[in-house]
Structure formats: C-alpha cells, structure tokens
Amino acid sequence: MNLTTIQNYIFQKLDRPLFGAITLILTIGLINLISANHQDVSNSLSHTINIFIGIVFLFMICNSQTRNILVFAPWAYSLTLFLLIYVNLYGIESHGAQRWINLGIFNLQPSEILKITLPLMLAWFYQKCTFNINYKVHFVAGLLIFLPLYLVAIQPDLGTSLLILFGGLTVIFLAGLPTRFIIISFFGLLISSPFIWNTLLNYQKERILSLIDPLSDPYGAGYQSIQSIIAVGHGGIFGRGWLNGEQTSLQFLPETATDFVFSVFSEEFGFFGVLSVITIYVFIFYRCMWMATKMQDTFSRLLVAGLTISLFISLTVNIGMISGLLPVVGVPLPFFSYGGSSMVVSLTSIGIIMNLYSNKSLIAN
Amino acid sequence: MDKYYIKFILRNRLNFITYCFLIFFFLIILRFFYIQILQNTYYSTQALDNSIKVVPIKPARGLIFDRNNIILADNKLSYDLEIIPEQIENLSILITRLSDLIPIKTSDIDKYKRILKNKQYNNTVPIKTNLTNEELAKFVTNSYKFPNIELKETLKRFYPEGEVGVHYLGYINRISKKDLITLEKEGKKKNYIGTDHIGKAGVEFQYENELHGVSGYKHIEVNATGKPVRTIKNFPAREGENIHLTIDLKMQKIAEKEFKNRKGALIALDPSNGEILAYVSMPTYNPGFFVDGISHKNWNQLNKSPDKPLLDRVINGLYPPGSTLKPFVAVAGLENQLRLPPFKINDPGYFYISDDSRRFKDWKIGGHGEVDIVKAIAVSCDTFFYGLAIELGIPKLNKTLANFGFGMKTGVDLPNEKLGLIADAKWKKKKYRKNWYAGETAITGIGQGYTQVTPIQLALATSKIAYPNKSMVPHIKLNSQQLKQTANLTPPISISDKTIEWVKEGMENVTEDGGTAAFIGKTTSYKMAAKTGTAQVFGLKKGEVYEEEKLPDHLKDHALFIAYAPASKPEIAIAIIVENGGHGGSTAGPIAKKIFDYYLTSKNRK
Numbered sequence: 024m025n026l027t028t029i030q031n032y033i034f035q036k037l038d039r040p041l042f043g044a045i046t047l048i049l050t051i052g053l054i055n056l057i058s059a060n061h062q063d064v065s066n067s068l069s070h071t072i073n074i075f076i077g078i079v080f081l082f083m084i085c086n087s088q089t090r091n092i093l094v095f096a097p098w099a100y101s102l103t104l105f106l107l108i109y110v111n112l113y114g115i116e117s118h119g120a121q122r123w124i125n126l127g128i129f130n131l132q133p134s135e136i137l138k139i140t141l142p143l144m145l146a147w148f149y150q151k152c153t154f155n156i157n158y159k160v161h162f163v164a165g166l167l168i169f170l171p172l173y174l175v176a177i178q179p180d181l182g183t184s185l186l187i188l189f190g191g192l193t194v195i196f197l198a199g200l201p202t203r204f205i206i207i208s209f210f211g212l213l214i215s216s217p218f219i220w221n222t223l224l225n226y227q228k229e230r231i232l233s234l235i236d237p238l239s240d241p242y243g244a245g246y247q248s249i250q251s252i253i254a255v256g257h258g259g260i261f262g263r264g265w266l267n268g269e270q271t272s273l274q275f276l277p278e279t280a281t282d283f284v285f286s287v288f289s290e291e292f293g294f295f296g297v298l299s300v301i302t303i304y305v306f307i308f309y310r311c312m313w314m315a316t317k318m319q320d321t322f323s324r325l326l327v328a329g330l331t332i333s334l335f336i337s338l339t340v341n342i343g344m345i346s347g348l349l350p351v352v353g354v355p356l357p358f359f360s361y362g363g364s365s366m367v368v369s370l371t372s373i374g375i376i377m378n379l380y381s382n383k384s385l386i387a388n
Numbered sequence: 389m390d391k392y393y394i395k396f397i398l399r400n401r402l403n404f405i406t407y408c409f410l411i412f413f414f415l416i417i418l419r420f421f422y423i424q425i426l427q428n429t430y431y432s433t434q435a436l437d438n439s440i441k442v443v444p445i446k447p448a449r450g451l452i453f454d455r456n457n458i459i460l461a462d463n464k465l466s467y468d469l470e471i472i473p474e475q476i477e478n479l480s481i482l483i484t485r486l487s488d489l490i491p492i493k494t495s496d497i498d499k500y501k502r503i504l505k506n507k508q509y510n511n512t513v514p515i516k517t518n519l520t521n522e523e524l525a526k527f528v529t530n531s532y533k534f535p536n537i538e539l540k541e542t543l544k545r546f547y548p549e550g551e552v553g554v555h556y557l558g559y560i561n562r563i564s565k566k567d568l569i570t571l572e573k574e575g576k577k578k579n580y581i582g583t584d585h586i587g588k589a590g591v592e593f594q595y596e597n598e599l600h601g602v603s604g605y606k607h608i609e610v611n612a613t614g615k616p617v618r619t620i621k622n623f624p625a626r627e628g629e630n631i632h633l634t635i636d637l638k639m640q641k642i643a644e645k646e647f648k649n650r651k652g653a654l655i656a657l658d659p660s661n662g663e664i665l666a667y668v669s670m671p672t673y674n675p676g677f678f679v680d681g682i683s684h685k686n687w688n689q690l691n692k693s694p695d696k697p698l699l700d701r702v703i704n705g706l707y708p709p710g711s712t713l714k715p716f717v718a719v720a721g722l723e724n725q726l727r728l729p730p731f732k733i734n735d736p737g738y739f740y741i742s743d744d745s746r747r748f749k750d751w752k753i754g755g756h757g758e759v760d761i762v763k764a765i766a767v768s769c770d771t772f773f774y775g776l777a778i779e780l781g782i783p784k785l786n787k788t789l790a791n792f793g794f795g796m797k798t799g800v801d802l803p804n805e806k807l808g809l810i811a812d813a814k815w816k817k818k819k820y821r822k823n824w825y826a827g828e829t830a831i832t833g834i835g836q837g838y839t840q841v842t843p844i845q846l847a848l849a850t851s852k853i854a855y856p857n858k859s860m861v862p863h864i865k866l867n868s869q870q871l872k873q874t875a876n877l878t879p880p881i882s883i884s885d886k887t888i889e890w891v892k893e894g895m896e897n898v899t900e901d902g903g904t905a906a907f908i909g910k911t912t913s914y915k916m917a918a919k920t921g922t923a924q925v926f927g928l929k930k931g932e933v934y935e936e937e938k939l940p941d942h943l944k945d946h947a948l949f950i951a952y953a954p955a956s957k958p959e960i961a962i963a964i965i966v967e968n969g970g971h972g973g974s975t976a977g978p979i980a981k982k983i984f985d986y987y988l989t990s991k992n993r994k
Contacts, residue, residue, distance in 0.1 A: 193405060196401060196405075197398055197401050197402060197405070198398075199397045199398065199401075246607065252423060252431070253431050253434045253435050254435070255423050255424060255431070256423040256424060256427050256428060256430065256432070256434070256435075257428075257431050257432050257434075257435040258424050258428075259424055259425070259428040259432070260424065260428070269435055289420070289424070293424060294420055294424040294425055297417075297420045297424070298417065298420075301413060301416065301417060301420075304413075305410070305413050308406075308409060308413075309410075312402060312405075312406045315402055316399055316402055316403075324402075325398075328405075332405065335409060339409065339412050339413070339416070342416050343412075343416065346416060346419045346420060346423060347419075347423075348416065348419055
C-alpha cells in the first residue's frame with residue numbers, strides 16, 4: 024500500500040463538507056477556550072488531546088463495517104445501563120451530583136455515552152420490528168428510554184435527562200407514533216406537571232422560576248443567567264476582542280470553560296462572531312438531516328436523525344441558556360465546551376453518521 | 389403498515405423537526421441581535437459600572453472552654469488593612485504613603501510577604517493587622533486617599549491563657565498550599581473559600597470540622613475597580629461549635645507551675661472514665677505566635693531549641709519507664725502463677741542468670757533482704773524483678789504489657805499519638821540484625837532496655853490498675869458520644885482479683901514507711917498508691933559509677949512517678965516524667981501531691 028491508497032482508504036468515506044465545517048468549529052472552539060480558561064494553557068492542551076482522541080474515534084467508526092454498528096447496538100446499550108448503575112453507586116461526586124466514573128487517567132461520564140447508545144438501541148429495535156410497528160413496539164421503545172433516563176435523573180442530572188427524553192421521544196416520533204397519541208400524551212403531561220414539579224429539587228425549581236422572571240431574584244438563582252446575558256450584551260456588534268472579555272477576566276461569569284463557554288465567545292467576538300458560528304452549526308445540522316432523508320433503511324434513518332437531534336438539542340439548549348431563552352441547565356455546547364466525554368461522544372456520533380451515509384446504497388441491498 | 393408508508397411518514401416528520409430547529413435557530417439569532425446590538429449600551433454599562441460578585445462569609449470559629457467553663461480559645465475583633473496584591477502597582481510607594489499615617493514595621497511587611505506566598509486565589513492579604521483605636525480613626529478619616537486598601541473587621545483567634553496548656557489546645561495558622569490540597573481531596577475546599585486559618589495542632593486540629601462551621605456567602609455589587617458598593621443578599625455562615633474540654637484549668641496551672649523550669653510531662657486523668665484533667669508538656673510556647681503566621685525567627689527559635697518546646701511529650705515523648713513498669717511486670721508474674729505470696733526471695737543486692745554471667749545490680753547496695761512481691765513493689769527491688777522477668781520470658785511479659793496498653797495507641801482524641809515500644813527477639817532481629825540476650829530480658833523486668841512508653845500510656849495503665857474492670861479511652865473532649873462508643877468497644881482487661889489486690893497493696897506501701905516515696909505519704913490526708921521510677925538516659929560503661937553531681941544536666945536520669953488516689957476509691961490517676969530530674973520519688977512525687985491535694989481536698993474543688 025502506498026501513501027495515496029492509505030489516504031484514499033482513510034478519507035474515502037469521509038463527508039468532506041461536513042468534516043470541513045466541524046474542523047472549523049473545533050478550531051474556533053479551541054481558540055475561544057484559551058480565553059475562557061483565563062489563558063491557563065494546561066486546560067487548552069487537554070482540550071486539544073480530547074479533540075485528537077475524538078477525531079481518531081471519528082475515523083475509526085467512519086471506516087468500520089456498518090454491520091458491526093448494528094450488531095453492537097444492544098450490547099452498547101446494556102453496557103451503558105451498567106455504567107449508569109455503577110456511577111450511581113460508586114461515582115465521583117461534584118456539585119452535589121454523581122456523574123463521573125474515575126478511570127485513572129480520565130473521568131468518564133456515562134450519561135454522555137447514552138447520547139449515542141440510546142438512539143443506537145432505538146434504531147436497532149425499530150429495525151427489528153420494521154414490518155410491524157404498532158403500539159406495543161412504541162411502548163417497549165418508551166421503556167428503553169425510561170430505564171436510562173431514570174438512572175440519569177437520580178444522579179441527579181435533570182438537564183441531561185431532559186435532553187435524553189427529548190432525543191428519545193423524537194426517535195419514537197420519527198418512527199411513526201400516531202398523531203392522536205401525541206396529542207393525548209401532551210395533555211396528559213400538562214395535567215401531571217404539578218406532580219412532576221413537586222419531585223424537583225429546590226435548585227431546579229429556582230432555575231426554572233428564574234427563567235420565567237429572571238429579575239424577580241436577580242442575585243439568587245438568576246445570578247448565572249444574568250451574568251451570562253451581561254457578557255453577551257457587552258459584546259456588541261464586533262465584540263471586545265480575543266482575551267479582552269471583562270466579564271470573563273473579572274470572573275463574574277461562572278463555568279467559563281464548560282457550560283458558559285459560548286458567553287465568553289459572544290462577549291469577545293460579538294454578534295458577527297455569533298452569527299458566523301451559528302451559521303456553521305446550522306450547516307452541520309442541515310447536512311446531517313439531509314443525509315438522514317437520503318437513507319434507505321429504518322435503522323440508518325432513525326440513527327442518523329436520532330444522533331443529529333441528540334447533538335443539536337444539547338446545542339440549542341446551551342445557546343438558549345446563555346442568551347436567557349432557556350433555564351440554566353448543565354449542558355455542554357457540542358464541539359465547543361471543555362470536557363472529554365462530550366467531545367469524544369460528539370465526534371463519534373458524526374463518525375457514525377458519515378459511515379451510514381457512505382454505505383447507504385450498500386445497506387439497501 | 390407497509391414500508392412505503394413508514395418512509396413517507398418519516399420524511400414528513402424529519403422535515404417537521406428540521407423546520408422546528410431552524411425556527412429555533414432563527415429565534416436565537418434574533419435574541420442575540422436584540423441583546424448584542426439593540427441592548428448593547430445597556431449591558432455595557434451594566435458590565436462596567438456595577439456587577440454582582442459573590443463574596444464568601446467565613447463562619448466564626450467555635451470557642452474552646454475547660455470543664456468549668458473557663459475560656460481557653462477565644463475570638464477577638466480585630467481591624468486589619470488588607471489589599472488585593474494584583475491591584476497594587478507599586479507596593480513600596482503605597483507603604484511609604486501609608487506609613488505617614490500609621491506606622492508600618494518591617495515585621496508587618498515580612499508577614500505580608502509570607503502570607504502572599506500561600507495566598508488562595510482572589511483573596512486579600514493583610515498589610516497591617518490589629519489596628520489600635522487611634523490608628524483606626526486615622527485611617528477611616530483618610531481612607532479616600534487609599535482606594536486600594538480595604539479596612540476589614542475580622543475575628544482573630546486569641547488564647548487568653550497564653551502558654552498554658554498549649555500542647556493539647558494546639559493552635560491555628562494560615563491555610564497553606566499543602567492544606568489546600570488536603571482540603572480539596574476531602575472535598576471540603578468549598579467550605580474554606582472565605583477562611584484564612586485552619587487548626588494545625590492539638591484540639592484545634594483534631595476538632596477542626598466542628599470548630600470551623602459552615603461558610604456562608606453574600607452577593608455584593610462591586611464597581612469596575614472591584615470595590616463593594618452595597619450588599620444585595622446575605623446567606624449567613626453557620627458558626628463553628630463550641631467545645632468543652634475535660635481539662636481543669638486550675639489544675640493545669642498548678643501542674644505547670646510545679647514543673648518550674650524543668651522539662652517533662654504530666655498527665656492526670658479520672659481513672660473511672662478516662663477524662664483528662666491536666667495535660668502538661670514542658671517547656672511550652674505561645675500559640676498566639678502562629679495565628680498570623682509565625683515569623684521565621686520565632687519558628688527557628690522554637691524548632692531548633694534543644695529543649696524541644698514544640699514536642700508534645702504527653703503523647704509523643706518516648707521514655708524508658710524505669711521502675712514504674714514493675715507493677716505491670718508483677719501482674720504478668722502473678723497471672724502466670726509465679727511469685728505468688730507468700731513466696732519470698734533473699735536479695736543479696738545483685739542478680740545473675742548463671743554463674744559465669746555478669747552481675748545485675750540492685751539499686752540498693754547490699755540488697756533488701758527478704759522480699760515478697762508486695763514488698764518488691766514497695767521498695768522497688770530490682771533483684772526480684774530480674775529473676776521474675778527471666779522466668780516469665782518475653783512473650784508472656786509482653787502479652788500482659790500489651791493488655792495494659794503499652795506499645796499501642798491509647799486512642800486519645802489528639803493527633804499523631806506515638807506507639808511506644810515493647811520489644812522482643814523478632815523486633816531486635818529486624819532492627820539490629822542481632823539475637824536477643826537473656827540479660828535483655830532481665831533488664832526489661834525493671835523497665836530498662838528497649839521498652840519505651842509515652843506518659844499517656846503510663847497514665848492509662850495506672851488507671852487500669854485502679855479500675856481493672858472498666859473499659860475507657862483517655863479523652864480530652866467533654867461528653868463525646870463517639871468516644872463513649874469506642875470505649876465500649878474496648879473490653880476491660882481481665883486480671884484476677886487476687887493479683888490486683890497484691891499489686892495495689894504493693895503500690896500503697898510505696899507511700900508507707902520503708903517505701904520509695906514514704907515521705908509523701910506522711911503529709912497527705914488521703915491514701916496514695918504510687919510507684920516511683922528512675923530511668924537511665926545513657927548507659928554506664930563497665931566499672932563506671934553513676935555520680936549525679938558530676939554529670940551534665942542532659943545526661944542525668946529521668947524521674948518518673950505514677951500514682952492514683954484515694955487508694956480505696958480512686959478519683960484521679962497521674963503519670964509524671966521530669967526529664968533529667970534524678971530520683972522519681974523526690975522530684976516527681978511532690979508535683980503529684982500538689983495536684984492530688986488540689987483535687988481531693990474538698991475546699992479547692994468547685
């Protein structure tokens with residue numbers, strides 16, 4: 024094998040427009056993180072390593088046999104369930120929640136893995152029942168969502184569990200859940216919402232309330248939200264310039280490297296920066312959804328759509344949160360936030376999507 | 389449902405979701421447009437003029453009292469001038485300007501630099517502490533000239549008794565980088581965000597969690613320079629717990645006074661429950677030195693002094709027990725059916741294992757004549773215990789010693805207790821790669837050789853003779869539930885009543901006519917059971933004679949004394965070591981008497 028064939032082999036299945044857009048986002052994210060970390064280089068260095076590992080995963084998945092992904096689905100799902108149980112028993116506690124498993128060199132966040140394995144499992148399941156999709160099948164799919172959802176919710180990690188719920192429900196929706204049923208359950212949820220409210224923890228209630236009227240308690244629960252909006256608003260049209268965000272450097276902003284990383288970006292690069300980044304994200308989103316429509320079988324279609332929606336629910340919730348449209352929930356911005364699990368999972372998802380797309384005609388046969 | 393129907397639905401619904409997302413993206417862009425462009429001026433002034441900052445509130449540290457509610461560790465209000473080092477461009481100019489108003493000494497600047505080295509992120513550093521009223525007034529009227537200097541009201545740890553009882557009380561010091569790492573590992577760092585100090589020794593260290601309390605925080609509005617404008621919301625801190633100690637401060641002071649300038653240790657406890665009444669380690673030092681970070685000079689003085697004032701001799705001082713070990717050796721013998729009265733030996737003043745071995749001398753030239761086990765304790769007959777130890781052998785002897793708690797931690801609620809040592813052949817082989825000699829067994833019987841004990845072990849063992857059927861852990865915190873539980877877990881030692889009776893009789897006879905501390909017994913209104921001891925600090929070479937007058941002070945024998953009283957119903961037990969004090973009875977004995985007089989003569993008690 025000479026160099027060109029190796030190159031061909033590696034890049035053959037890559038979707039170049041998609042990969043290009045992602046590389047661009049990763050680069051911007053890395054540059055932004057240097058500022059968000061108050062110029063502490065060590066975090067940016069490990070972010071680079073996370074990106075590298077993620078890219079390796081992307082290439083590996085992209086070039087593997089699609090059949091393997093299909094066969095792997097139930098096993099991956101069971102493993103995730105096991106990890107979620109494990110994390111609730113022996114996980115590392117931080118900010119009052121048990122979310123991480125200490126693996127020595129890095130901490131693993133099983134709820135992040137779920138963002139791949141749940142759509143994978145659902146797609147596999149619907150593929151199995153592809154000729155006979157009825158209420159029973161939808162019900163079982165609901166159970167498949169509920170099990171890991173419960174395990175994440177008790178960590179407690181309300182934000183992530185809501186994302187998983189939405190991601191999972193969209194897959195069921197795409198698989199053809201009857202419209203009548205959707206309407207009925209919508210009203211069911213509306214009626215039961217007071218009971219759900221009572222099971223929420225105090226800080227979760229405060230966050231939701233602070234969204235409805237952030238100014239009612241500007242210095243309590245709304246603190247993070249307001250500081251973020253000030254940072255964003257401070258950015259103006261062209262931004263304060265890289266490394267020049269006062270809100271960041273004076274440390275008014277919380278969690279600048281993870282959940283509020285985009286506030287830093289907004290303050291330093293302004294509206295045009297935000298517009299550019301969102302345009303790239305929209306391109307990635309649109310490209311992935313377009314790929315989903317091109318798929319020939321239930322499994323691929325549901326999986327590509329499921330993964331894409333999972334990623335972009337995170338994204339919209341995060342950006343909605345930092346601009347004050349949504350309550351403060353601990354959700355990372357894909358391809359942008361500091362965090363190994365999230366980075367590797369996001370890039371792996373893209374790897375799966377590219378793999379399915381490049382093999383779409385193969386599977387159909 | 390056929391395949392095409394599914395595909396149709398799917399495509400429709402895919403489009404639906406895509407549109408939903410696109411609409412949401414559009415909303416987000418509108419939102420950013422609104423905040424960043426339309427509202428830009430508003431948010432820019434918000435960012436520059438006033439911002440909200442979270443400021444931690446440190447909890448007031450719990451106070452420490454003695455058993456009679458006398459305060460041992462207090463908090464005193466202090467006014468300090470503090471600065472954020474990052475905001476100061478030229479420190480020396482600032483100090484010169486400030487010096488016109490308030491005298492700034494070089495020691496203040498040294499202190500500032502020391503604290504700066506270990507600073508936590510974002511914290512202010514004091515440049516001048518403990519302002520006098522006059523200085524305070526001067527600064528307040530001129531504060532507008534010093535926008536970067538913050539006047540802070542803080543509670544400072546204050547030890548009203550100064551050097552008294554410093555070893556059990558301990559001290560607090562500024563949080564070091566090392567402490568921060570430990571706190572982070574234990575997940576307590578968040579609670580220490582506003583705290584500058586942490587317990588470093590004694591009770592201040594042991595009960596850090598209780599004393600520290602829970603940090604609070606407040607939201608304050610600050611302007612662009614970071615100066616607070618007003619407080620918006622307050623989440624108050626939870627104060628640390630107040631702690632009562634078992635210590636009787638009056639007794640503690642009497643004990644420390646009685647030591648005069650001599651080095652050594654004393655521990656008095658209630659033998660029925662393990663409450664520590666007095667806890668002396670001499671020499672002492674002033675814990676107040678540490679509160680603001682100890683200066684280099686003071687630290688060197690303390691650390692390098694040959695008298696080792698920082699050493700807590702009660703739990704960390706290792707001493708050869710000398711003859712104070714004899715009552716416990718006697719228990720070992722009697723429990724193994726050896727030397728049961730009326731068994732007697734005739735003491736010629738020396739002992740030898742076999743005809744050709746060296747002679748082991750008794751302290752009394754010419755010997756004690758006819759000696760049974762009771763008399764052997766009373767007159768501290770070496771010859772008797774040489775033979776007993778040889779016949780018993782090390783394993784049986786050590787078993788009894790371990791029963792009394794020698795060679796292991798007593799479990800006292802103070803940090804870094806030492807184990808002490810009861811040696812055997814295996815230990816010697818490992819340590820020196822040499823075999824154990826019979827002669828070493830013999831001298832172990834009189835408390836010489838390798839055996840090392842801490843004063844607290846001696847006091848605990850003495851209490852166990854006073855009350856062999858009670859299980860307890862010596863402790864310094866009054867009414868500690870946790871300690872009561874651990875005490876219940878340690879079973880009392882099982883010794884036959886007869887054995888205890890004989891050993892008690894021997895110890896009671898120590899203060900009777902003919903006993904080694906008879907002169908003390910003559911002056912007390914209660915019956916005291918005791919044992920004297922003299923421990924060699926260095927070995928005499930063959931043929932050398934111990935001549936106290938000729939030896940330099942630091943090579944003189946240690947004086948030891950253990951006792952409990954009243955003999956019929958013990959209320960207090962004591963162990964005393966006076967370093968280089970010579971004979972135990974004559975040096976340490978009178979100290980014990982003073983303590984017992986105070987405690988047992990009712991007019992002194994509260």
